[in-house]
Amino acid sequence: MNQIGVGLLGFGTVGSGVFHALRSQEDVIFRRTGTSLKVRTVLVQNHEKKRIPDVRSILTTDFSDVLKTDIQVVVEAMGGVEPALTYVKQAMEMGLHIVTANKELVAKHGVELERTARRKGVQFLCEASVGGGIPVLGTLLHFLKSNRIYRISGILNGTTNYILSRMSDEGDSFEQVLEEARRQGYAEADPTADIDGFDAAYKLSILGRIAFEADVPVSNIRREGIRDVTALELNLARRLGYTIKLLAVGEQYGENGPITLGVEPTLLSITHPLASVHGIYNAIHLEGDVVQDLTLVGQGAGDLPTSSAILEDLCNLFVLSPPKRSLSREPLLLPEEQRGGVRFVCLEPSQTSEDLNANELRQRLQSIGLPVEDTVVSPEGGAAFIIHRWHPSFPSVLVAELGWDISRMTIRPVHGAKRVY
Amino acid sequence: MNQIGVGLLGFGTVGSGVFHALRSQEDVIFRRTGTSLKVRTVLVQNHEKKRIPDVRSILTTDFSDVLKTDIQVVVEAMGGVEPALTYVKQAMEMGLHIVTANKELVAKHGVELERTARRKGVQFLCEASVGGGIPVLGTLLHFLKSNRIYRISGILNGTTNYILSRMSDEGDSFEQVLEEARRQGYAEADPTADIDGFDAAYKLSILGRIAFEADVPVSNIRREGIRDVTALELNLARRLGYTIKLLAVGEQYGENGPITLGVEPTLLSITHPLASVHGIYNAIHLEGDVVQDLTLVGQGAGDLPTSSAILEDLCNLFVLSPPKRSLSREPLLLPEEQRGGVRFVCLEPSQTSEDLNANELRQRLQSIGLPVEDTVVSPEGGAAFIIHRWHPSFPSVLVAELGWDISRMTIRPVHGAKRVY
Incomplete structure (x- = not known):
């Protein structure tokens, strides 16, 4: 023995x-x-x-x-x-x-x-350091060796996912749900590490290091927490077919190409594999050039799931040899102003006139040359729309052309907006 | 080199x-x-x-x-x-x-x-033999060594999942969608292996062998395909908060205890991690005593995802040593008449009188002593209900006490009906 x-x-x-x-x-x-x-x-x-x-x-x-x-x-x-x-x-x-x-x-x-x-x-x-019981580091290291991973997206923090799930299900405010989560033990007395996205950023840094073989300091990860997510935007996003999650996303543009890593509240089409990950669950969606896509879902915290990851590491100590990965590559980070993609823009009630309807809103936006897709107007005031082919100059266009107040607009990225069939 | x-x-x-x-x-x-x-x-x-x-x-x-x-x-x-x-x-x-x-x-x-x-x-x-690009066998063998797995549930066949997803989304009949799936190349010219559940049963047999270290011949796997799933029951199930999937389920009752393995159309609560797996995707939900639960989702077929699994096996040939698993244990199979759990019963329109409502239906069922939970009646005729603590004698009770025709009733298992939070 x-x-x-x-x-x-x-x-x-x-x-x-x-x-x-x-x-x-x-x-x-x-x-x-x-x-x-x-x-x-x-x-x-x-x-x-x-x-x-x-x-x-x-x-x-x-x-x-x-x-x-x-x-x-x-x-x-x-x-x-x-x-x-x-x-x-x-x-x-x-x-x-x-x-x-x-x-x-x-x-x-x-x-x-x-x-x-x-x-x-x-x-x-260090399997237990990311995603609790989910063997995501092992999967990347041992079962995706032949794949070039070009995108990782994850729900990596259970507390924030619980808070956003409850806000979305019940229409409550961030403060209300945080207070309840604290009482139930789902949130720490000092929840900063969770709700400001530090915890998710740590985990994304570890995932990115393995997936892209690139060493990105945590301080270089774009990070925005969930404190300012409102019940209004969750509601309007849902009416457009999206949910909002605190999503950690790492992308690499071409082999050895530039990288972006960020944690921020992000819209997901309700048909995206991560959209149905509720409450305290964690999940990681991996995209590679051969496997296509793979989603791992499990309990991201708690004594048992975390112990499982530690026990499995102990069992594998003398069995699995670590594959060769470069430790030294310091990748090019894609500058913020080059991030394109799709954006969700939500306007507070004070920005929208009472009798505005979705069609008028779309026409006004299109008349100033913005590539608008869906628009929705709330009966209680407030409106939102989706802009494709985003350009960082668009906010100033909205301010200059429509006289909107930038502090009363919320702009969120929209991730993977295609139907999964 | x-x-x-x-x-x-x-x-x-x-x-x-x-x-x-x-x-x-x-x-x-x-x-x-x-x-x-x-x-x-x-x-x-x-x-x-x-x-x-x-x-x-x-x-x-x-x-x-x-x-x-x-x-x-x-x-x-x-x-x-x-x-x-x-x-x-x-x-x-x-x-x-x-x-x-x-x-x-x-x-x-x-x-x-x-x-x-x-x-x-x-x-x-043989990673590529189950779930296409999903590394589920590797996960069971290498990352769940310290876990006693007590349940595996999977959507293991993309063709049937595509057909059921389309039937549910569009209200079309099985024959209509099968015809369309054939034209689009999602179904074979002879779709028997897929739609009668043979393909899923092969995969469940392989999963069960690894998870339970038990050798169950394919012929001992309970198997029912999706040919008789109707748009009516999909609709009524959805109104009760469920979706219907061709689910492969393996369960072990206690360590070295009896086992059941079966493939059949099964109701899943829409909050279950497998309920949102659409179209050609495959997914496996694993439950173990330390990790709690883990879901792997990916593309179950196609040249690229399947090649990924084969390439990864090739890369690991000389690296990962196979853990010790018994090959010889022939487990006790749980007799069909001892299967309890929750059931969904759907009645064809001819079984329900025109003015029946859901409350009356529940009262009639409760009056004959059946533990009924939810009931729903369709305006176009037809009704359905959920029975908890199922007993195999219940169908004959329905026939004897209410005079119903057993051939106009569909009875399906309901899997994991709890809210995931």
């Missing part, structure tokens, strides 16, 4: 989930891999908390104790950059493999940590 | 797709795997057909020529059981690896072929 010793850093939701899952799955893992994974030490911040007896005996608050134990792999489930970064580096320098769920660490220091891993001949696996 | 010689059996949609994709992806594959995959020989039935020059020079109509070539792997893209079975066995006996897209071969002879592969120390990979 092949015994592998595991050192566990952190015993919160994820850490304790991994501890219990390694026990409940022990026989399955042994039967399928011939390996027995044993947690030999657990690093915690507070030694005094109540714990189950089996955990109490292997607790420590001193990281150097972990390195002294007979372990081959460290599971990092602490979150945040420090002290996780220091501990992970030290562990690798001692020849230990790393499995981590820490998206901020992987997004900000993944390239450096991956280099250390290669130099030391150890593995650095 | 590591050169691997490939022998290609068949040059139809899939075979020629693989040939061209191996060229267009040559540099990507080499960069990521260090390997160059070269097609050295192509087995065809008809030497006289027009071909591009590069193919013409390596064609043969004699399988023994293939075995004489310097190859390490045979890609079988012929379809059907014979002569594919004989060729694949011969190739493995000579120490060649196999990559196949042939679902009928894998479903009917997979266990025997897998045993030969193990005995000869070669690999037998």
Whole structure:
């Protein structure tokens, strides 16, 4: 029997989930891999908390104790950059493999940590850092090797997806739903990382690195959260056949071509595979030149789904060899002013006269030369339309020609607007 | 450089797709795997057909020529059981690896072929046999090792999904849509394998073998096609919040417990992750004890998606080691009369009096002790209802107590009727 010793850093939701899952799955893992994974030490911040007896005996608050134990792999489930970064580096320098769920660490220091891993001949696996239980990194690395991936779009944050789903279903405001989500435990007391899009940007950075073999710093990812999404625009978007999601999109224009990475509220045709992903679910839509398109949907957070990704990484530590991927390429980022595509423009009630109808609105827009497709006017005031072949000069055209107030217009990208058949 | 010689059996949609994709992806594959995959020989039935020059020079109509070539792997893209079975066995006996897209071969002879592969120390990979480009077998084998899978549900046949999607969207009859699908090339001239559920049953058999480590012969899979699905029931189902799909479902009741495998038209709540899978798309919903649930969606057929699965198998031949799975377990099948769950019952117009309303219908059913949930009556005649806690005696109760004609009732299972939030 092949015994592998595991050192566990952190015993919160994820850490304790991994501890219990390694026990409940022990026989399955042994039967399928011939390996027995044993947690030999657990690093915690507070030694005094109540714990189950089996955990109490292997607790420590001193990281150097972990390195002294007979372990081959460290599971990092602490979150945040420090002290996780220091501990992970030290562990690798001692020849230990790393499995981590820490998206901020992987997004900000993944390239450096991956280099250390290669130099030391150890593995650095981080499936749990993106999409909870969804094996999307593994799919990209091992099952899309022969594909050139040209677009990734994902719903990568469960909290914001829950809030937008509820706002859309019930017509409530952002503040109302956020308050409710906090009470129900779907949102953190300080929800900034989620609702301002940082969490999704970390995950997109990790996905982009693997899919495009390109190192884009998180600070270069376009990022807009969901704070200013209104019930009015959700309603008008729906009447035009769209839903609004906080979408993370990475695109590459041609092999080794320029790249864009962005996280922002985005319209999706209700027939798009990601449009029906509700509530706390995460999903990633991958487009490659041979496979065409592939969508993976699953639970993006929670102790069990995240533990699944960590357990699978542990099972694969000695089995799957990491394919050759470049770590150094710093890609050209497509300048913002060259982003074309389709846009949704929503006008607040004060911008629309009372007796405006959708036809008149379309005629006015077409008379000033804008390529307008659908228009809709709300009986309660407010209007919206879709513009194809977007050009960054259009907002100033609207201001100059129609006298509209730019601060009372919301402009959102529209993604993949074609019917899936 | 590591050169691997490939022998290609068949040059139809899939075979020629693989040939061209191996060229267009040559540099990507080499960069990521260090390997160059070269097609050295192509087995065809008809030497006289027009071909591009590069193919013409390596064609043969004699399988023994293939075995004489310097190859390490045979890609079988012929379809059907014979002569594919004989060729694949011969190739493995000579120490060649196999990559196949042939679902009928894998479903009917997979266990025997897998045993030969193990005995000869070669690999037998068949990702392309289920779900086209969707890497579902790889996901089950490599990324759900630590999970006990207890349920698999899938939309595994694009033709029937296209037909049901169109019937539902447009209210057309099965015959009308089938005729149109034939004209557009979405259905074969002889569509039996698709619309009677054989194709989906082959794929379910392969999925069940991996997920439950259980060998269930295709003949033991419950199978009902879509020929008798009516526009009326699609309409009534939708009014109750459901869609109807040809669903392949495998369930295991407890570890090493009894199994059911079946393919039949099934109601799905419109909020179920599979309900929004339209047209030619395939999808598989996997439920495991740690990961919770995972849905994979992609193009289930076509030269490119299928080639993607074959190319990925080729790239992984020398990289991924197959995990240990039992090949011999013959599971207990759950007897039909023990299947409980939820059912949808649809009554033809002749069964319902003109002035019946939904409330009266529910009262009549409840008065004879049936656990009825939702009822709906069509203004054009016809009615439907949902029964929870189904018992196989219920149809005879309806006949005896209400005098209904069993031949004018349609009874369908309802799958996963809970709201996903």
